[in-house]
Amino acid sequence: MMIHCHALLWGPARQPLTPPLIVHLPAGSFTAVTGANGVGKTSLLKVFAGLQRPLAGTLQVARGPVGYLVQQHAIDRQFPITLGELVAAGFWGQRLARAQKAERLQAALAAWQLDGLAGLSLQAMSGGQLQRALLARMSLTDAPLLLLDEPEANLDAAGQTLLWAHLRAWQAQGRTLLVVCHDAAAVRRHARHCLALAPERAELYEVA
Amino acid sequence: MLAPLWQPFMEFAFMRQALFGGVALAMSAAPLGVLLMLRRMSLIGDAIAHGILPGAAVAFWLVGLSLPALTLGGLGAGLGVAGLAAWVTRNTGLREDASLAALYPISLASGVLLLGLAGRRLDLLGLLFGSALSVDAATLQAMVLVAVLSVVLLVPLYRPLLLDCLDPLFLRSVSRVGPWAYGLFLGLVVLNLVVGFQAIGALMMVGLMTLPAAASRFWSRRLPWRLLLAALLGGLAVWLGLLLSYHLALPSGPAIVVVAGAFYVLSVLVGPVHGVLQRSRQPIPL
Numbered sequence: 001m002m003i004h005c006h007a008l009l010w011g012p013a014r015q016p017l018t019p020p021l022i023v024h025l026p027a028g029s030f031t032a033v034t035g036a037n038g039v040g041k042t043s044l045l046k047v048f049a050g051l052q053r054p055l056a057g058t059l060q061v062a063r064g065p066v067g068y069l070v071q072q073h074a075i076d077r078q079f080p081i082t083l084g085e086l087v088a089a090g091f092w093g094q095r096l097a098r099a100q101k102a103e104r105l106q107a108a109l110a111a112w113q114l115d116g117l118a119g120l121s122l123q124a125m126s127g128g129q130l131q132r133a134l135l136a137r138m139s140l141t142d143a144p145l146l147l148l149d150e151p152e153a154n155l156d157a158a159g160q161t162l163l164w165a166h167l168r169a170w171q172a173q174g175r176t177l178l179v180v181c182h183d184a185a186a187v188r189r190h191a192r193h194c195l196a197l198a199p200e201r202a203e204l205y206e207v208a
Numbered sequence: 209m210l211a212p213l214w215q216p217f218m219e220f221a222f223m224r225q226a227l228f229g230g231v232a233l234a235m236s237a238a239p240l241g242v243l244l245m246l247r248r249m250s251l252i253g254d255a256i257a258h259g260i261l262p263g264a265a266v267a268f269w270l271v272g273l274s275l276p277a278l279t280l281g282g283l284g285a286g287l288g289v290a291g292l293a294a295w296v297t298r299n300t301g302l303r304e305d306a307s308l309a310a311l312y313p314i315s316l317a318s319g320v321l322l323l324g325l326a327g328r329r330l331d332l333l334g335l336l337f338g339s340a341l342s343v344d345a346a347t348l349q350a351m352v353l354v355a356v357l358s359v360v361l362l363v364p365l366y367r368p369l370l371l372d373c374l375d376p377l378f379l380r381s382v383s384r385v386g387p388w389a390y391g392l393f394l395g396l397v398v399l400n401l402v403v404g405f406q407a408i409g410a411l412m413m414v415g416l417m418t419l420p421a422a423a424s425r426f427w428s429r430r431l432p433w434r435l436l437l438a439a440l441l442g443g444l445a446v447w448l449g450l451l452l453s454y455h456l457a458l459p460s461g462p463a464i465v466v467v468a469g470a471f472y473v474l475s476v477l478v479g480p481v482h483g484v485l486q487r488s489r490q491p492i493p494l
Contacts, residue, residue: 046288049381068381078433079246079374089371092382141382 001062002145002176003048008057010047011040016055018202023195025178027062027144030171030186031204033180035197041180042071044197045147048178065093067143068153069134077123083133084109084118090140095098104140112136113162127154135163139170145172148179152186164190215455222225225408226343226460227450229351233408234416234442236358237400239435241421244397246431247373252290252394253417255308256399257410261319264335264405271324275346279402282410285396289315321355338409338461347407354403365389370431408446410460416442419468426479441471 003025011017017040025031033041046052049058049066088105096104109115112132117125125133131154138146151167152160168190171177178195181187187194188207195204216223244250263285264278271277289311296307334342343351368389371379379386397417404413420441424434449464456463477484 046377049377051377051380065383066381068377070375070377074377075375076248076373079432080429081370081374086374089378090380092371122430137378143382147381150270 001025001060002029003062003178006058008047008059009055010043010052011055012053013055017043018197018199020057021202023204025193027176028171028174029193030177030191031179031193031195032191032207033178033195033197034182034184034187039197039199041197042149042196045149045180048145057066057135058178062144064145065141065143067138067141067146069138069146069148071149072127072130072134072154075122075130075134077125077130079122079207081122082118083114083120083125083129085124086122087114087118087136087140090112090137092141094142095131108136108139111139111166131155132159132162135166139166144174145176146178150181150182152181152182160186180185182204212455213451216451222341222343223450223454225345225348227349227447229343229462230404230446230450231409231443232352232355233400233404233413234420234446235439236355236362236396237413237417238420238424238438238442239362240358240393240397240400241417242424242431242434242438243369243373243393245421245425246370249304250418250421251305252293252308253397253401253414254411255293255312255315256286256289256398256439257414258312258319259303259315260286260398260402260405260410261335262315262322263288263319265319265322269322275350279350282402282405283398286402287395290394320450333459334409335405335461336409336411338405338407338412339459343407351407354399358400361392361396365393369393375401375465395405406482408448408464409459409461412465415465415468416445419465419472420445423468423475423479426475426481426483429481442468445471463478 001024003023005021005023007020007022009016009020033044035041043052045068047054048061049068050061084105086109088101090108091101109118112135114129114132114136117129120129122130135151145194151163155163164186167177167179179191191207193204194207196202217227241250241253243269244253259427260282263281267277267281293304293307293311296302297304368379368385372386372390376386401410401413402409402415404416408416420438423441424438427437428434446464450460451462452458452467453463464478477482478486480486
């Protein structure tokens with residue numbers, strides 16, 4: 001079991017966003033998180049990642065690193081770092097030989113159609129390039145649990161195809177995915193489970 | 209003809225000590241300033257510098273004029289201000305800049321009052337604006353020690369600090385090192401400010417921390433170059449500033465900071481990265 005929560009309440013102090021949430025997500029599951037703006041999707045991911053404390057209830061998340069994809073506006077575009085350095089941060093905490101790192105970095109850049117862009121500064125990247133760089137960084141982590149907040153934002157049609165193909169590949173590797181997504185058609189096509197959040201109810205259902 | 213550039217340092221031991229200590233400290237404080245600026249925390253230096261005052265005053269009151277006591281007192285109070293601001297922010301959600309802005313008038317006022325109670329025997333202006341005359345061998349040792357310690361510790365801190373300020377959520381999700389790195393970094397900032405208050409003054413140390421850092425931003429887009437350049441500009445400002453203060457009989461701290469300020473203004477004007485005069489040739493990519 002990857003995530004196990006019982007009667008979980010989260011959100012701003014004394015203002016839980018939905019009724020108590022009871023959810024069990026097995027390892028290797030692919031779950032979409034849907035709901036209107038302000039219903040607490042991002043906060044829920046942060047609670048699962050251990051970045052925010054729940055208000056009440058119990059939460060057990062399997063030990064190990066967590067891959068977390070932030071929404072882009074959280075990133076300071078003036079920051080003096082190159083695309084290659086940003087992606088390579090995914091190696092954090094892994095003991096790998098230098099040559100192996102270089103090889104895997106190249107492979108990740110190629111997989112996200114970023115070859116030849118490693119020297120690009122954060123400021124000069126387009127929104128789509130930055131999004132693919134953040135996803136490439138996530139692909140280099142060895143985190144068994146991946147939390148993605150609107151990963152399809154800023155991606156064009158080709159980029160979105162690439163995204164969903166990679167998400168399925170990650171699931172095939174046995175990783176557990178939770179994806180905040182507003183695209184109902186994409187959710188139906190790719191996710192096995194959907195966690196629908198609304199102020200009056202919060203439930204997990206199987207996508208037909 | 210170039211004799212005025214080095215003659216005071218040959219002639220007077222205190223000038224030599226101020227130069228060595230000041231240059232060493234500038235070369236550690238300026239890179240710290242670059243990282244503070246990246247975190248959008250430039251103001252914290254100011255708040256900590258004011259915060260040092262009551263600590264130094266209490267130490268003076270209790271122990272008398274002793275460098276280790278003043279330094280320890282300043283260190284305790286500076287860390288206290290930084291920690292208190294972080295605590296208020298964490299527990300109330302007040303933004304960190306606002307909680308710092310609220311804390312430093314309190315520290316400054318209580319420091320001045322404490323000095324008043326202590327009988328005004330401690331030179332307040334010397335504490336805030338520094339005097340090269342007060343750098344003795346022990347102070348020089350302390351300055352060089354802190355500078356070396358800062359640079360040595362910055363090497364392992366560099367990567368976690370960088371990631372923690374670009375994307376704290378990512379770092380916190382893969383490792384627990386972020387808050388520790390940040391705490392240690394703030395400790396180094398306090399240490400640099402405190403140990404510099406003898407020669408350069410607590411308030412003027414802030415200028416030496418932020419001005420070369422701000423200037424370096426106009427010269428390179430790459431962080432390693434910015435760190436190096438800020439260190440060099442800081443060292444140069446100490447050297448030229450001490451000369452200015454010697455030849456014109458001015459207080460040393462403000463002289464050093466004015467030179468650093470001149471570097472900053474020059475960088476804003478002619479710097480190749482977004483400098484004002486470069487704008488026509490190189491549009492800012494957004």
